Amino acid sequence: MTEKMIEAPTVEEIAAAVDREFSYMTVKKKTGVRRIHYSCDRKAIHDLCKYLHDVLNFEQASSVCGVDWKDHMQVVYHLSNYETGIMVEITVDVPNDDPHIDSVALIWEGADWHERETYELFGIIFDGHPKLERLLTPQNYEFFPFRKSYKLRGQE
Amino acid sequence: MSDMWITMGPQHPFSHGLWTLKIRADGEIVQEAEPVIGYLHRGWEKECENRTYPMIIPMADRLCYSASMTWSHVYCKVVEEAMGIELTDRAKYLRVVADEICRIQSHLMWLAAMGTDLGNLTVFLWSLREREFFLDLNVKLCGQRLTTNYPRIGGVRNDMPYYFERDCLRAVDRFEKMIWELVAMMDESAIFLSRMQGVGIVSRKDAANFGLTGPTMRGCGVDFDVRRDDPYCNYDQLEWDVAVCNDGDAYGRYKVRIEEMFQSCDIIRQAMAKLDAIPKTEPTRVKAPRRVPEGTHFARVEDPRGESLMYLVSDGTDKPYRLKVRSPIFVNVSASKHLVKGVRIADIPAIMGTLDMCLGETDR
Numbered sequence: 001m002t003e004k005m006i007e008a009p010t011v012e013e014i015a016a017a018v019d020r021e022f023s024y025m026t027v028k029k030k031t032g033v034r035r036i037h038y039s040c041d042r043k044a045i046h047d048l049c050k051y052l053h054d055v056l057n058f059e060q061a062s063s064v065c066g067v068d069w070k071d072h073m074q075v076v077y078h079l080s081n082y083e084t085g086i087m088v089e090i091t092v093d094v095p096n097d098d099p100h101i102d103s104v105a106l107i108w109e110g111a112d113w114h115e116r117e118t119y120e121l122f123g124i125i126f127d128g129h130p131k132l133e134r135l136l137t138p139q140n141y142e143f144f145p146f147r148k149s150y151k152l153r154g155q156e
Numbered sequence: 157m158s159d160m161w162i163t164m165g166p167q168h169p170f171s172h173g174l175w176t177l178k179i180r181a182d183g184e185i186v187q188e189a190e191p192v193i194g195y196l197h198r199g200w201e202k203e204c205e206n207r208t209y210p211m212i213i214p215m216a217d218r219l220c221y222s223a224s225m226t227w228s229h230v231y232c233k234v235v236e237e238a239m240g241i242e243l244t245d246r247a248k249y250l251r252v253v254a255d256e257i258c259r260i261q262s263h264l265m266w267l268a269a270m271g272t273d274l275g276n277l278t279v280f281l282w283s284l285r286e287r288e289f290f291l292d293l294n295v296k297l298c299g300q301r302l303t304t305n306y307p308r309i310g311g312v313r314n315d316m317p318y319y320f321e322r323d324c325l326r327a328v329d330r331f332e333k334m335i336w337e338l339v340a341m342m343d344e345s346a347i348f349l350s351r352m353q354g355v356g357i358v359s360r361k362d363a364a365n366f367g368l369t370g371p372t373m374r375g376c377g378v379d380f381d382v383r384r385d386d387p388y389c390n391y392d393q394l395e396w397d398v399a400v401c402n403d404g405d406a407y408g409r410y411k412v413r414i415e416e417m418f419q420s421c422d423i424i425r426q427a428m429a430k431l432d433a434i435p436k437t438e439p440t441r442v443k444a445p446r447r448v449p450e451g452t453h454f455a456r457v458e459d460p461r462g463e464s465l466m467y468l469v470s471d472g473t474d475k476p477y478r479l480k481v482r483s484p485i486f487v488n489v490s491a492s493k494h495l496v497k498g499v500r501i502a503d504i505p506a507i508m509g510t511l512d513m514c515l516g517e518t519d520r
Binding site: 034059060061062063065067068076078080082084085087089091108109110111112113114135136137138145146152 | 193194197199201202203205206362364365366367368369378379380382385386452454456463465467469477478480482486487490491494519520
């Protein structure tokens with residue numbers, strides 16, 4: 001993408017730019033003061049993140065996390081822009097039987113460990129991640145403890 | 157010469173907690189590094205799914221012993237956002253005062269650790285002595301030194317006690333005089349300067365890309381502070397500066413933290429003046445419902461160590477469906493493989509010391 005970078009985009013500019021480029025893949029859920037919430041198709045997440053990083057100056061991936069909705073899984077990205085303090089939240093649905101999604105660790109180095117953590121706790125596989133290994137739990141674990149199917153004591 | 161893998165930690169003086177830094181060294185030069193964490197992983201986020209909303213506040217305190225106030229603050233903030241509660245001004249300023257006391261004592265703890273890392277035990281003892289005055293303020297405000305359990309969903313637990321304002325301003329005034337002794341002890345020491353200056357340089361672009369936040373990032377030239385750029389709790393009505401240093405080395409990050417303590421003193425004074433203007437009859441706590449409406453919310457707060465973020469998914473019951481904690485040190489320590497690349501082994505304590513490690517919030 002050869003577009004010129006917008007250093008400090010406003011919420012409206014971000015919404016307009018994402019609508020223009022990714023209207024077929026993303027749905028804007030709501031906007032607030034310095035906040036935009038999107039849901040995105042998992043095929044487009046890498047391109048969307050690259051666009052946000054390269055053109056809209058989202059320099060930092062604040063967090064990447066997983067949510068288990070029982071009938072499907074979800075990956076949630078929080079990206080922040082240092083010039084304006086705007087934070088974008090992107091939710092991506094991932095089916096239970098094929099939990100694959102493109103990694104963004106090569107765009108933001110900071111997303112590296114977040115993706116590893118999401119992998120080991122939810123079993124979501126990030127394609128293209130440089131080193132997708134267990135981080136917090138022992139390497140020989142074969143279950144994913146944060147899935148809702150893994151019950152704590154008192155939850156049965 | 158052949159390369160050698162050295163495992164530093166989990167029990168190592170520089171690690172300040174249980175974690176391991178594996179390094180591949182060629183002689184004295186680090187070629188490659190790999191941090192290993194997880195020794196303290198206790199499934200904090202999963203445990204929260206089993207507890208009601210108020211029960212999580214004291215748990216949030218224990219994410220990091222020296223930043224307990226900001227952790228319970230960010231937790232209460234995300235639940236308040238989910239419930240749509242607006243705090244009273246009095247509660248907001250009380251939280252500001254509590255947060256800044258927490259920031260000062262956390263930075264003093266860091267300074268103490270930094271002193272021992274670089275072999276200066278006097279700095280350790282003196283900054284812990286100064287820290288006690290702020291822990292005493294915590295005791296007066298909420299009865300605890302470290303795990304404060306002070307913020308509540310909808311406000312704070314209690315108003316400030318009698319004479320708290322006087323004691324607080326005295327502690328701040330005293331601190332501003334005494335800190336110069338500490339600064340002089342470090343800044344006028346040739347050993348300290350030679351171990352800090354020009355060591356562990358990170359460029360502005362890298363600092364943002366690695367996901368560094370807080371004083372570590374501002375020491376690399378990124379001019380961003382959640383308190384100013386995404387304000388909460390009336391921080392936008394106070395006058396203060398964000399400490400930024402463009403050097404990007406360990407000394408720059410040290411200078412940013414020292415400057416931040418002075419700014420915190422300023423903020424405490426202003427917040428106290430604002431509190432004076434608010435009638436004492438204004439409630440410090442708004443009644444909060446038991447259940448949280450369905451939805452997803454997130455909140456972020458400037459922690460002493462960086463940007464702490466919590467993401468809450470609620471399903472309409474009185475327990476969270478999912479609570480994600482974004483810990484600043486979790487990301488900062490992941491960047492350590494880049495920070496220590498190409499430096500000498502003896503410089504590793506100085507570089508990692510400026511990250512202000514805390515493993516409770518890293519492993520969660």
